[in-house]
Amino acid sequence: YMTGEAMFYMPSKLLDREVVVVVLQYRLGTLGFLYSGTIDAPGNMGLMDQITALRWVQKYISNFGGDPGLVTLFGQSAGGASTSLLQISDLIRGENKNNDGEDLVHQFIPMSGSALEYWTIDNNIREDFITQVESTGCDTNGMEKDMVDCMKALTLDEVVIASLKVFMHDRMTGGLGFLGQCPVVQDALLDDPDAEDLELVIIEQPLKSLRAGHFLQVPTMAGAVRDEGLMVVGVIYDYILEKNGLENNTFFMQFEALPLLAKAFGIHDPTNAVANSFRLAYMPENEVIDNWDIMSGPLVDLSGVLFVKSGTWTLAHRMHMQNNSVPIFIYSFEFESDDSIFDWIFIDNPDMPIHSGVCHADDLLYLFNMPSYQNDRELEMARRMSTLYYNFARYGNPTPEEVADEPGQWQEFTKEWIxxxxxxxxxxxxxxxxxxxxxxxxxxxxNKYEGIKNDSSSDKSIRARSDVNSRNAEQETTNGGGVSQQTFILGLFLTVVAVLFIVGMATVIIIRAGKKTRRIQDDDLDIMMISKH
Incomplete structure (x- = not known):
């Protein structure tokens, strides 16, 4: 929810199909999510931007050949969390007075993020609001309105720099970096007479909504990548261990690393009971857990569960238990190649002793035209991914029977997705x-299901995987021009993706069919409408 922009998500791979793709822009950080508990800073402004875009689509997308009755919303990371949060919001339902009787979305794809992650909702509202105000130098002793008015008098740069300082300080002290800069439950405004005309995006805890069946019960496809925790572990190493000389500190690695991880994900564990349970479940048996090389692999697995995987599974399970007639498709993306988002993000630390693996956001390399050279094997993966995503957007099923016999379709590379x-x-x-x-x-x-091995010939911890074809497949080499182009764009990406662990990744709308390509300037939005000719 902190950085990112639509220009990095060029959907050319998806546009080989009969779809219109809309990549949304929404406000980030303090500007998108500051919440005072009053109408002065109502929170969730970034989510309201996304809802405004969806309403725009309902009104105007038919002018571009799109079908407003078949809209699929998908996002990754914070975009995945946003997608999931909107699925439980009343504001996208047809019965909302501003939606003209039509649901705004008909299928959802939350990728590597859901409404149930710890980092999705800020539950420390008052303290985090004060932290944001203090960071700008405004007085925190007055009323909420006075604090917000003081912040409004600042320049844009002053507000953004202050929010980034809060983010960086929180990370360096073991937090995730959100602190008042992510979605909130706006229940405090429900009984506020001044907020009577204010649209509230989230009015109860997401888990409560799911338990009550209070979500749009339509086809959903959700999942995670193999090594979601790589981003978390990379941040821990880069921000905490290396900067404080702790990577080979035996005492720290034995007694502090796991409690630190538990604390980062909001787990209150004063007796270390949870941390010790983590150690028993994830650390290699008969190994002395006293150094980074041994611990990094298990930490990646554990961090991935805390970061994304547990929330994604719970989301799918809760949805299914409420209505088992609506299909929920789950995936684990485990395609490993030489190109990984991890290497781009930590480009300033190439000797970090962590194998890049299949990192958070690596699946986006095969859906969008991101700056990377792709060999034949990777291009085939992109073709397969775009086929499944198109099918889901068109039929509500990634492997529909209607097209099973058509050339180039899913039956050429997989069986039915159950x-x-x-x-x-x-x-x-x-x-x-x-x-x-x-x-x-x-x-x-x-570690439990496939094993971890330590490569003595390298300082890096190498994780054994069943995907041996991915690891050992022959890689094509790029020509000089390709390498130069990639190096240039890596530098360009650094300012945008350097904090990808909490980045506001893309939220994307797919609408079936399309005939035009043009750019539209709306009063509230600047949207690139791209479609199939």
Whole structure:
């Protein structure tokens, strides 16, 4: 929810199909999510930007060949969380007075983020609001309105710099960096007479909404990448261990690393009972857990569960238990290549002793035209991914029977994608081969299910995986021009993706069919409408 912009999500790979793609812009950081508990700073402004864009689509997308009755919303990371939060919001439903009787979205794809992650909702509202105000130099002793008025008098640069300082300080002290700069539950405004005309995006805790069946019950596709925790562990190493000379501190690694991780994800653990349970579940047996090389692999797995995977599984399970007739498709993206977002983000620390693996956001490389050279193997993965995403947007099913016999369709590379069920907990494993598997929780602990080995010939901890085709597949080499282009764009990306762990990744709308390409300037939005000719 802090950085990012639509220009980095060029949807050319998706536009080989009969769809219109709209990449949304929304306000970030303090400007998008400051919440005072009053109408002066009502919170969730960034989510309201997304809802405004969806309403715009309903009104105008038919002018560009799109079908307003078949809209799929998908996002990744904070975009995935936003997608999931909107699915439980009353503001996208047809019965809302501003929606002309039509639901704004008909299918959802939250990727590597959901409404149930710890970082999705700020539950420390008052303290985090005061922290934001203090960071700008405004007086915190007055009323909320006075504090917000003081902040409004500042320049844009002053507000943004202050919010980034809060973010950086929180990370360096073991936090995730959100502190008043993410979505909130706006229940405090429900009984405020001054907020009577204010649209409230989130009025109760997301888990409560799911338990009550209070969400748009439509086809949903959700999942995570293999090594979601790489981003978390990279940040821990870069911000805390290396800067404080702790990477080889035996005492710290044995007694402080896991409690620090638990605290970062909001787990109150004064006796270290949870941290010790983590150690028993994730650390290699018969190993002395006293250095970074041994611990990094298990930390990646554990961090991935805390960061994304547990929330994603719970989201799917709760939705299914409320209505098992609506399909929920789950995936684990485990396609490893030489190109990874991890290497871009930590480009200033190339000797970090962490194998890049399949990092948070690596799946976006195969859906959008991001700055990377792709060999034949990677281009084939992009074709497969775009096929599944198009099918889901068109049919509400990534492997629909209607097109099974058509050339270039899903039957050429996979079998039918079976929706999640409580008994089988089915999910699609996306590697070089696409295969149906059971029990998504088997992707939570690779030490337990597939093993971890330490490569003595390298300082890096190498994690053994079943995806041997991915790791050992022959890689094509780029020409000089390709390398130069990639190096240039890595530098360009650094300011945008350097904090990708909490980045406000893209939220994207796919609308079936399209005939035009043009840019529209609306009063509230600047949207690129791109469609199939």
């Amino acid at each position: 929706p999640y069920s409580a008994d089988g907990q089915e999910f699609m494993l996306l590697q070089d081969d696409f295969t149906m598997q059971k029990d998504f929780t088997t992707r939570w602990n690779y």
